[in-house]
Amino acid sequence: MRLLNIAVLVITLGGTANAETSYTVDGWPPQIDKIPCDAWASNSDGSVKQVATIIVNADELTVELRQNTFVPTSEIARAVNRKCFANNSG
Numbered sequence: 001m002r003l004l005n006i007a008v009l010v011i012t013l014g015g016t017a018n019a020e021t022s023y024t025v026d027g028w029p030p031q032i033d034k035i036p037c038d039a040w041a042s043n044s045d046g047s048v049k050q051v052a053t054i055i056v057n058a059d060e061l062t063v064e065l066r067q068n069t070f071v072p073t074s075e076i077a078r079a080v081n082r083k084c085f086a087n088n089s090g
C-alpha cells in the first residue's frame with residue numbers, strides 16, 4: 001500500500017467523539033496516530049472500538065469507516081493502544 005501523507009481535518013462535537021463526529025485523513029493506517037484518542041474506546045480484551053467516523057481519502061477512492069472493532073493483534077489496535085491507552089493496562 002502506498003504511504004500517503006495525512007492531512008487532518010478534525011471536526012469535534014462537544015470534545016467527545018461519537019458516531020456523528022468525523023475525522024478525515026489522506027492515508028490509512030500509516031499515520032493513524034494523527035486521529036485523536038477520543039475517536040477510540042478501549043475494550044477489556046485489548047481490542048479497540050472506533051467510536052467516530054473516519055473518512056479516508058486516497059487518490060481516486062474515498063472510504064468511510066464506521067463502528068469497527070480491531071482485534072488486539074492488529075496494527076491499528078496496537079498503535080491506538082500505544083498512543084491512547086498505554087496507562088490502562090490491567
